[in-house]
Amino acid sequence: MSKSLLTLDGVGVTYDDKRVLHDLSFTLLEGEIGCLLGASGCGKTTALRAIAGFEPIRAGRIAINGDTVATVADHWPPQRRGVGMVFQDYALFPHLTVAGNVGFGMNGVASAARRQRVDELLEVVGLAGYADHYTHALSGGQQQRVALARALAPAPRLLLLDEPFSNLDVELRERLSQEVRDILKSRGMTALLVTHDQHEAFALADKIGVMEGGRLRQWDAAYALYHEPADRFVADFVGEGAFLPAEVVGPGELVFELGRRNCLAMQDCATGSKVQVLLRPDDVLHDDASTLQARVVKKAFRGAQFLYTLALPSGATVLSLVPSHHDHAIGESIGIRLEIDHVIAFA
Amino acid sequence: MAVSLSSSTLPWVECIIDGRNQAAVGFIRLMDIDIPHTAPLPPTPRRLPRRLDEHALAWLVAAVTLVPLGVVLASLWQPEGEVWRHMAEFVLPQLLINTAWLIAGVAVGTLGLGVSLAWVTAIYDFPGRKHFAWALALPLAMPAYVLAFVQIGLYDFTGPLQSLIRDIAGDSSWFPSIRSRGGVILTLTLVLYPYVYLLARNAFLTQGRRALEAAASLGLSRRQGFWRVALPMARPWLVGGVSLALMECLADFGTVATFNYDTFTTAIYKAWFGLFNLTAASQLASLLVMAVLALALLEQRARGDKRYTATGRGAANRPERLPPWRGWMVAGACLLVLSLAFLVPMAQLLYWAWSVAAEQLDLRYMGFVGRSLALSAGAAGVVVVLALVLAYAVRRKRDIASRLAARLATLGYAVPGTVLAVGVFIPLAWLDNHLITAAHALGWAGVSEVIKGTLLVMLLAYAARFLAVAFEPTQSAMQRITASQEEAAASMGLGRRAVLWRIHLPMLRGGLLTAALMVFVDVMKEMPITLMTRPFGWDTLAVRVFEMTSEGQWEMAALPSVAIVLAGLIPVILLAVQTEKHA
DSSP states (O other): OOOEEEEEEEEEEEETTEEEEEEEEEEEETTOEEEEEOOTTSSHHHHHHHHHTSSOOSEEEEEETTEEEEESSOBOOHHHHTEEEEOTTOOOOTTSBHHHHHTTTOTTOOHHHHHHHHHHHHHHTTOTTOTTSBGGGSOHHHHHHHHHHHHHTTOOSEEEEESTTTTSOHHHHHHHHHHHHHHHHHTTOOEEEEESOHHHHHHHOSEEEEEETTEEEEEEOHHHHHHSOSSHHHHHHSSOOEEEEEEEEETTEEEETTEEEEESSOOOOOTTOEEEEEEOGGGEEEOTTOSOEEEEEEEEEOSSEEEEEEEOTTSOEEEEEEETTOOOOTTOEEEEEEOOSEEEEEO | OOSOOOOOSOHHHHHHHHHHHHHHHHTTOSSOOOOOSSOOOOOOOOOSOGGGOHHHHHHHHHHHHHHHHHHHHHGGGSOOOHHHHHHHHHTHHHHHHHHHHHHHHHHHHHHHHHHHHHHHHHHEEOTTHHHHHHHTTGGGGSOHHHHHHHHHHHHSTTSHHHHHHHHHHSOOTTSOOSSSHHHHHHHHHHHHHHHHHHHHHHHIIIIIHHHHHHHHHTTOOHHHHIIIIIHHHTHHHHHHHHHHHHHHHHHOOHHHHHTTOOOHHHHHHHHHHTSOOHHHHHHHHHHHHHHHHHHHHHHHHHHOSOOOOOOSSSOSOOOEEOOHHHHHHHHHHHHHHHIIIIIHHHHHHHHHHHHHHHHHSSHHHHHHHHHHHHHHHHHHHHHHHHHHHHHHHHHHHOSHHHHHHHHHHGGGGGSOHHHHHHHHHHHHHHHHHHHHHHHHHTTOTTOOOSSTTSHHHHHHHHHHHHHHHHHHHHHHHHHTSOHHHHHHHHHTTOOHHHHIIIIIHHHHHHHHHHHHHHHHHHHHHOOHHHHHHOOTTOOOHHHHHHHHHHTTOHHHHHHHHHHHHHHHHHHHHHHHHHHHHHO
16 A cells, blocks of 8 residues: 655636635655646646745645655745756756756765766766766757756655656657656656646656636646536536537436436436536447447537537437548548436536 | 847946957957858948948048057067166066956956856845845946045045044054055955856856756755856856956056056156157057957957857746845845945045035036036937948948948047057058148148047947947947848838938937947046047046046046946946836
C-alpha cells in the first residue's frame, strides 16, 4: 500500500484580491503521475506554483511527503520543499553548459560523484555527449531533456512539470511525452504536470484533475473521466460526445430514443424527470443489420476511422466512430447499434 | 546588438542607451553585420538618376562622421611638433594617470550603485518601490557639468554643509575636499550610475525572475541565487552598462573642467584655445579615440561570445515583500542616493536660480535661451533628415554595404565631442583656405572666411555626434513597416515616391518625432562642440554655464542650468504620458 506523497487540502490562492484558486483538494500517491488539465486561465499553473512554493496560499494546506509545507500562516520557501520543477520555457541557465545546468542543484555532492550523476542522467535523457555544449545551441526537444535532467538531479521527492511539451511540435511532443513517462516510471518518481492538452494528459498521467474557473471539477483516472464524468463540464471538456434527452422511468433506469438503459452514478432523480444522456462516439456502432436507422449529416475523415454525425428520426444527433472502409455519403441512412451497458446522465 | 532592451517604464532612456550602445558596439563589430532576416525587396525598376543611388546617399551621410574621425586618426602619423614633444613629456603622463583613476573609480562606483539598486527594485517589494524604480533614473536628465558645480557649491568649504558643520562642531577641516579626484569620481558616478541601473534592472526583470525560480526549485536561497544565477546571467547587460558609463566618462568635458581635473578632453580644449595648435589638439584627440576603442574592445572581450537569450517570459512572479524594518532601510538607501544625485542638487539649483532671477532674467538671458532653442531645433531637423536618408537607404538595399555605412555613420555617438569638433574643423578650415585663395584669384579681395565661422561647422559636428540618437528610433519605426504593406500599396498602383509619402512618412511620424526630440535635448545639453565651434556671438545656455562656472559664479550658472535640466525633463514627461496612454 503506497502512501500519499502530495496532499492538497482546501487550497485557495488570491491575486490582488482576485481569487484564482478555490478549495483545491486532491491526493497523489507515491510513484503516481498526476495531471491538472484545463484551458488557460483555469488556475492550473497557479496550483503548480503554489505547490512549488512560488505563490503563498490564502486557504487550506499543502503537504509533501507528510510535511506540511504551506498553510495560511506558514510558508516554506521553495528551496526547502524538495520539489523539482520543469518550467514551460525550461528556464535553463544560459551562462552554464549542459553539465553545469544539470549539476546546478546538487549542492554538497563531491565533484566526482556529481559528474558521475550528471553523466548518468544525461544518458537517461538521451543526451550523452552533450555535457559541454551550451544550452542555446540545443534544439527545443534537447533543451526539454536538459530541463528534465536538471530537475531530477537533486533527487526531489516530487517533480512538477508546467506545460512541459507546449513549445515542441506535435510529433516530438508525443514521442517525448512517452519517453518522459518511461523515465519517471522507471525511477518511481512522483510527478504532477499541468497541461491544456488532453492527449498529453491521457498519455502521461495516472490521475487527471479537470479544472475550470479555479476549481477542480473531477480528480480521477483517464478512463473514468471519459466514461464517467462527474458533471456536464467534464463531459464536454474531455473527449467528444452528444447528449440525448431521456426520461427517468424507475430507480436507476431511463428511456431515450435509442432504448432503455441502466443509469450509472445517477443522482437520485425522481421517476418521470427529464435528463440528458451522454453518448460517446465509441458507444454508437455502425451495424448494417440494425433496425435503428440514422442519416449521415456530417463526416470527418480520421484516418483509420470516420467520425459520422448522425441524425436520428427525432432530429437529435449523435456521433459515431466507424472503421473508415465504411464510406457512406452524406444524406445516406445507415444502421446503428448502442454498445453500452450503463449510461451517464445529467439533469 | 547583443543586449536588447525589451520592457521597461522608461522608453526615452532606452532610446539614449540604445543609440549609445549601438555606437559603442559598432566600433568593433564593423564586419560582423547581421544578415537581414527578411527577404530583400524585389528589385524595383530604376528610375532614379544614378547620382541619387541609395548607396551613394548612405555613404554621403556616413562621410559626416567618417571624415572627422579619419582626420583625427590620421594625425597619429603626423610628424611630432615641438608642442607635441613638450606635451608628451610634461602633460601626457598626468593625463593618463588622471584618466585611469577616473575610469577605475567610475567603473567601481557605477557598478556597485547600479547593480544593488537594480537588484532591490527588481526583486524586493518595499515602501515606495514603484516610484523609486523610475525616479532612480532621473539623474540622467541632469548634465554632469551641472551636477559638478552644484556639488562644489554644496560641499566646498564655503558651502552650506560645511558651514553647518562649523556652526555645530566649530571645525570642518576634517571634511574631505570635494575638489579632489574623489569628488570628480563621486560626481560622475552619481550622474552615470543610471546606465548600469537601467540595464541591470532590465536583465533582472526580463531574465532573472524565472531563472531565480528555477534556482530556488533546485534548492538555492535568494542570496545564493543572486551570486550564482542572476549576476552571471546579467553579465552582458552589466558590461554594456558600465562601458556606456565609461564612454560618457571619457567624453566628459564640463565636469572635469569644473573640477580642474585634467583629462584628454580638457587638454584638447586647451591646445585648441590656449595654444591655438590644431595639430596637438588633433593628436590628443586621436589618443582619446584610441582609448574609446580600447574600451570597446574590452567590452567585447568581457561580454564573451556566449549568446544570451532571455530565459522565460515576464513571469507573473511578484516581488518578494521585505519585512518592515528592512523594507524601510532599503527605501532609505534609495532615497539617499536619489537625494545626493538629484533632489538636493536640484533644490540647490532652484534656490540659486531664484536668488538671481530678478536681475538675471533679462533680454540677454532670453538671447541664450533663444539661441539654444534655435540651434537645437536646427540640429534636430538636419540630423533627422540625415537619419531618415540613412534608414531609407538601408531599407531599400538591405545589403552589407548599406548596413556598413549605417554602422560607420552612427559611430559618432561614442566619440567625444571635443574630438569631433577638431575633426570637423580641420578639413573645413583647409577647404576654406582654398576657397579664399580661389576667391582672391577671381578678384574678390575682401573675402576672409567662407565656411569657418558659420553655423555649418557646428551643425556638421552635431550631426556627426548625434546621428545615432536619431537613427535608432527612425530605423526601428522603419522596421515596423512590413514589406507586404509596401507591396499592398504597390498593388494598388502607388509608385515609389507615392509609397514614401503616403505609407512611409505617415507611419514614421512617431519615430521621427522621438528622434527629433532626443537630438533636440542632447544638443541643448551639449557643451564641448558648442564651445569649440560656435560662431562669434552664438552663446547658448551651455556656453553661459561654462563661462559662469569657470569664474566660480554658481548662482549665475544656476539660472541657465535650470533651463537645460527642464529641457532634459521634457522627453521624460512626454514619453511617460505616451506610455501611460499605451498601457
